[in-house]
Amino acid sequence: MGQIDKEKKIIEVKGLKTHFHLHDHTVRAVDGVDFHVRAGETLGIVGESGCGKSITSMSIMGLVQSPPGKNEGGEILFHGEDLLKATNARMRQIRGNKISMIFQEPMTSLNPVYTVGFQISEVLMLHQNMSKEEALAESERLLDLVGISDPHERVHEYPFQLSGGLRQRVMIAMAMACQPEILIADEPTTALDVTIQAQILHLMKDLKETQNTATIFITHDLAVIASFTDRVMVMYSGVCVESAPVKELFKNHMHPYTEGLLSSVPVLGEGKYDEKGERRFLKTIEGSLPDPRNYPKGCRFAPRCTKVMEKCHQSEPSLVLHGEDHEVRCFLYSDEIKMAGE
Amino acid sequence: MSENNIEKNDLVSKEGLSHKEDSLMTVYMRRFKKHKLGNIGFVILVVFYTLALFADFVSPYTMGWTDKTKSYHPPSTIYWTYNDGEKTRFRPFVYEQKIASIAFKSYGVIAPYSFRAISIETIPGKAELRSIANEKDFGERKSTIVSDVARYYSISQEGETMRRLAKAIDELEKDSDPDAKMVFNIGTQEVNGKVTSLDIHLVKGNKNFITFFNRGIPYKFLGLIKSDLHLFGSETGGFFLLGGDGLGRDMLSRLLHGSRISLSVGIVGVFISFIIGLLIGGISGFLGGAVDSVLMRITEIIISIPSIYLLFTLRSSLPSGLSSTQIYLLIIIILALVGWATLARIIRGMVLSLRNEDYVLSAKTMGLSDLKIIVKHILPNTMSFVIVQLTITIPGYILGESALSLLGLGITEPQASWGNMLSVARNYRVVQDFPWILIPGFTIFLSIMAWNFFGDGVRDAVDPKSKH
């Protein structure tokens, strides 16, 4: 494990809201999200499609297409500087340099008409003021760092000559080139085969330890969360519903949604029949995700919740801290109601 | 377990389909409405095609009507109000003009004391009596009119009718209204068993008043319904809203009649191309292999031949003495034969990509034959793109027809088409002296732009990935 500096919060997000204004309705993709990441720590953001996890990361990077997206409130404090108020020029300084991102689709995240070496060099020449030769040499070193064999030859290859796993390694090399303080990984292994996924996760773990980069890891795969992250934030319909250290979350999950998620995933080792010889059935979460254009009144998970109460339909609960580091948004544990400005 | 099922059904039903039904068409229409240029194009097209449909009604005259004394008449200026001595009212008029300079270049308004005799045309296309007398002396004017009328109707100048005419002219002269007019009946005539009345307008002054919904030159609406109602016009002639051409024909009327040809050729031609292209492209894409290769080679050959030359060659190799209708159909067929190839290629490409879609494979598991799959699953899904391609091809056909007619290989006189109206514009002097002769070029341009804009709008509306 890399050193986690308990004091230093590299990035702090408070009340982030990003809405999309379309022709006759508004989609509240991210509707009040709070979290922080410390140096050397890995925060996992887990949720299903439409929960806003990708938009959250895009908001940090300032990559939300505006129109129709618009930041409607909150702060993103990077070493105390609010990125939402930063100028375009300042964001360009930060991207790829202090905060980098790797994406899900290795097939489309690299430009097909430039060599791999060129694309990594671009980042280096831009942010580190290296010359072309210096950048190329450094690119080779980076390719080696991410476990690509024959980096001297690979550096001149084009993306189409590489497999998905190799491309993702190149992406990681690009992202780590300037030794960023934060690495945002948006479903980096979802599109990969399971053996390649294992390789990439292994690589990222190694890098985490040697470089001590704070990481935000976004995924829908709870197993990956369990094996890779330090803390977890569970998102649902644009808000955080639970956040805790990973072991705590899996052992003492509190929010019904988290519980539902954990029990609806088949676990390796548990086959068709349980110990009693009966057919095993996954416990599902009934219903489907709410329409982002029209969230229900009250708690957004209430229509699907097995433990729903009357008050859950009236008002939205607030995110409340329980214990040392465990926050939940649920009336089962607190009566605090979410304030309008939250 | 089944009880659970029913419970689950209720739950799912509750949140299943809460929002209202939105058919694909509604989605497309909504997206199209947002496309400004597309809507502009659509409006222009609606206006053009409606005018083309009602060309007979909207034109002040007919296609073939001419006033030989008004060659290259400039566009008439409209004066909107008229003071009849007491008050000024809304009563639009234009001045009657006559050639002022021998060098044929300019027209001038006739004197306010002029006298005119104009036959009321009952048989469209028959030459009219349009006599203008603007001599200073009244007597001379009277005799000019009388002799012109007598000559036109082949009546004796000394006869009863002409004496009546002279008296009528005297009366009119005495009238205080400087623009007075009357209708004078010459007699009757029997034509094909029908008795028609021969009337003329006797007009004092130099003004032609424009009336709306007036009775003008008779026509047959769509070749079926007889009528003589025109939207607007001047009963006494001399009104050239967009000017006159070399033979003294009204540009506006010809433009409207010509639009029928020029605008419809595109649509009909594209429709035929579409059928051919669909068949060939569909078969080629779905069957693949040798069939595909052969068909595509043929298509490519057709595409590589420059279309204009192919057009002309085909046209020239066909007999020359054909009727207007036959030429019209021929042009359409030729355009279609030249144009199907591009469409076929596009359809083939689409079929190739759709052939491997999962829902096509699913249809296969349901036992559908290849033909049924093409017809039921593949072709309907090419429709949106094909329609877009059609709207983009139509301008090309409009231009093709215009090019043919311009060079005399297309629509011939007396039938009007925008292309053949422009053929006189090949003479630079004509264009320099009489620039209104180019108006058909402008309408061609406008209709092509309208189709392109409309096509853009449709394409964006239908493409799921476009920004809208």
Place this chain on the structure above:
Amino acid sequence: MSETILKVENLRKIFPVKASAFSNKKLMLKAVDGVSFELKKGETLGLVGESGCGKTTVGRTLLRLYESDGGRVYLDPEELDITEIEKLDKKILGLEKELDKVLITRPERFKEISKNLKKEIKDLRKVADDKARDKDFLVMDRETLKKSRKRVQMVFQDPWASLNPRMLVKDIISEGVREFGMMKGDEVDDLVANLLKKVGLPQAAAHRYPHEFSGGQRQRICIARALSVNPEVIVCDEPVSALDVSIQAQVLNLLIELQEEFGLTFIFIAHDLSVVQYISDRVAVMYLGKMVEMADSEVLYDSPRHPYTRSLLDSVPVADPELDNTIIPLEGDVPSPVNPPSGCYFHPRCKYKTSVCMSEAPDLKEHETGRIYACHNPLK
């Protein structure tokens, strides 16, 4: 006492691909390279593997959505007399092996020899196919094929591509029933209403278009469609891979319920090992077009024999943070199916390889009862 409902023998599918964007040379991509298995009535056979292993192609070739390049698929094999065909097939296989050898070693007059062999193979094949015309799903004529198609159906992977966007849901679901002439008019409407209820969709769904539904709901429509013709076998090609986690569970449960209610047999193709284990009785693992191991699900996951299966299982992250996941991941990339390695396809990445692995491909054999695998040095 379940009988065999489906028997697949030596299934092969080859795709010709261009060597590169600019060359005209055609390379043979052996997507499915001789896959055989038997399916028992009522069971779920899981088929796993990574991209390029050929599992999806197996499903599609089985259903004759791609025309096969060899192999036999028998429905209700126990009721058919296929001994003659099998004898001929074996002979053909022997000749093909000879032909391969000749082409590699190139002895004198090899051109003539290979030509003769090819002709012999072609003739024998024709005889065998004629004999199998009414038994083998892959060579049936149109009439018989149409009758047999309704017995084997498919649920596709991509819920967004498997429904014709221009057709109403009720027409989509009832297309097969109408095409096979199984019922008409009001009966069809009743059937659609019934099926919608069975898969948990509201009745109003019948008159909507696919784009109005979510991924999970579309997958339910697909399942309803597959059920409509009363099939015996359903090939589920990654039916939940494109769905959200909570929806996956719903659809999986639905499949299990329907299997119990209708006595269906499933071939469940997926790359997610946990999902496959949860739903399957037996599991087969594929690698580069070949089957490398097949066993009962629990047995396979407890003690795999093939090193690839072991690596595959080891690569799956476990949803338990207490466990220390220090996996040593499998080295290297999945090789290209166009240019497979010599001998055992897996040997370049295998920790346990020996010299024989590089030269000789191991046979897929039932080394232990109920377990088949192809490895020279199986794990204990």
